[in-house]
Amino acid sequence: MPRKPDTSIIGKVFNDLRVEELTDERNSYGRLLYRCTCLLCRKTRMATKSNLIRGEVKNCGNHPVYTDISNRTFGKLTALYAIDKKQEKAEEKYGIADVNAEKNVMCHMEV
Ligand SMILES: [Zn+2]
Numbered sequence: 001m002p003r004k005p006d007t008s009i010i011g012k013v014f015n016d017l018r019v020e021e022l023t024d025e026r027n028s029y030g031r032l033l034y035r036c037t038c039l040l041c042r043k044t045r046m047a048t049k050s051n052l053i054r055g056e057v058k059n060c061g062n063h064p065v066y067t068d069i070s071n072r073t074f075g076k077l078t079a080l081y082a083i084d085k086k087q088e089k090a091e092e093k094y095g096i097a098d099v100n101a102e103k104n105v106m107c108h109m110e111v
Pocket of ligand 1: 038039040041042043059060061062063
């Protein structure tokens with residue numbers, strides 16, 4: 001007997017994907033696919049529930065993987081979290097360092 005499809009994750013956000021709806025499409029293992037929106041670029045990505053929960057699918061797949069250096073200290077800068085380069089306003093308040101190859105990193109300046 002097929003298990004009842006789980007709709008409890010609809011509307012939830014997993015990494016950079018927001019779950020929009022359960023579709024009747026299945027992947028090659030017969031698992032139901034959810035239609036998700038990539039919060040970084042608004043593209044649609046299909047993923048199973050376990051893909052989302054286990055973090056196997058984090059966004060639409062078009063964004064470069066970057067090394068997470070959060071909480072690491074570089075000289076007087078402590079990396080807080082990666083940001084989009086567009087967040088220029090934050091620069092006034094915090095130091096922003098390009099220590100990561102693909103992404104800028106919000107840093108905390110030790111004074
Ligand atoms: Zn995307």
